[in-house]
Amino acid sequence: VARKQAEAPVKERLSRERIVDSAIALADAEGLEAVTIRRLAQDQGVTPMALYWHFKDKDRLLEGISERLLSLVVRPAVADRSEQPWYEELRDLLAALLAVLRTHPATADLVQQRVLLSEPGLEIAEHALRLLREAGFGPEQAAQLSGHALHSIVTLVTNEPGLMVGEEEGLREERIRLKRVTFQALPPQRFPFMLASADAFTECGNEPAYFDLGLDLFIAGVRAVAPTAAG
């Protein structure tokens, strides 16, 4: 049997799994725009066209990434309704998704656009729909709200202030400083509230509070527009 090489470009066999693995790692390290067919091939020590044997085209590869990440989501168990209302289970479901996406922020947008194209994504959607129907929403509203739920989570991850995936070491502080300076240069009489919030736009002071407010906002909204008094 072939011995595993010690150094960088490990040359086992290529496979869908290996490609998706390295694609996610690359996105985490350098951002989604670094994930190109040619770059992945290079990292695997292989010709770009080799990837086309395993994926029809780049879009299918991105689908593969999305599927993998969604499969990592640990959905909450179906709760006993006498112990936990629908909106708490919904919050747990969204929190589970949030936990995965926070680990791979660069891929969040990717996942969002492809949830309904993979089994694990469909299962999450089905779960959300079930809870929303329980809340009294019709099929159309439940569909729309499940989409908004997903999008709220993605927004939280991708728009966290001060976060920027695939950034050079040490550049972060400089970028934040520069952004802060830009904001503070705004005319105070015209933009007093922007100035007051300048810090909050440039850096996330309190991560747990940030994510909690995001989840609360969505859950509170759904409960408020829910038809049943149960909400």
Added chain:
Amino acid sequence: VARKQAEAPVKERLSRERIVDSAIALADAEGLEAVTIRRLAQDQGVTPMALYWHFKDKDRLLEGISERLLSLVVRPAVADRSEQPWYEELRDLLAALLAVLRTHPATADLVQQRVLLSEPGLEIAEHALRLLREAGFGPEQAAQLSGHALHSIVTLVTNEPGLMVGEEEGLREERIRLKRVTFQALPPQRFPFMLASADAFTECGNEPAYFDLGLDLFIAGVRAVAPTAAG
């Protein structure tokens, strides 16, 4: 003075305004991915590098598009608080933004990422912040919620079911039909709720209701998490 040509590639002078005009028109017609430096140059009957005189790089051009669209937003007048609560004015503000973005759905994501980089964008943000502060939120929460507000609007526009920018004439029906078939092929015992919502995922039955629910959801959420009893 030079007479205006009747036929397609109108050859007046190039300018930032003309470039932005044609970029928006192109995005509307064929989607944002069609908006390339080279394509824009070709449509203007000019060399690609000609554009670099007017814009430092493509990112600045996209900023120009964003600024233009945000300048089209007609913000509501500052209301008398005894007649209109803060959340109604906020809803009007978001509805004004929504109206513009619905006209150019392909550019919605673009605008979202660049609001704080243009004067008109900053004015909209300032307006939203003022209302949120009135509601009792602190600078950090107001900043975060203004971001969510914007993102909710963009989501509504870009994720409207059945909508897809820059699509060939007549391909829409075929694509929707195919999507519907895919959904209906799901195993009914595992995805009963997905099946029940299949139509809602593929096509928007009721546009006004769709947009109203989206706005209601956000406004209700903000009111619910607002610190003051006034909400």
Added chain:
DNA sequence: ACCTGAACACCGTTCAAGT
């Protein structure tokens, strides 16, 4: 001030061919 020409370093993808 405004635009061109030629070149560079990238993309995704096809197609025929190798083993």
Added chain:
DNA sequence: ACCTGAACACCGTTCAAGT
């Protein structure tokens, strides 16, 4: 079954040069 080589039609961008 799995991968390579060569080619095509695209990108954004730089740099020197023209008028």
